[in-house]
Amino acid sequence: MNVSRANVADFVYFLAIARHQSFNRAGKEVGISASALPHNEEGET
Numbered sequence: 001m002n003v004s005r006a007n008v009a010d011f012v013y014f015l016a017i018a019r020h021q022s023f024n025r026a027g028k029e030v031g032i033s034a035s036a037l038p039h040n041e042e043g044e045t
Contacts, residue, residue: 002006 016026017037027034 023034
């Protein structure tokens with residue numbers, strides 16, 4: 001299994017969004033803007 005840093009970062013963002021149920025609070029936790037979070041989670045396969 002090949003795990004890249006980008007995949008790990010995406011997973012961290014996903015968990016923060018799920019935990020806070022808010023892009024704004026999740027963005028503050030992970031240190032990126034709330035508007036950037038949904039773009040990181042779109043269709044990256």
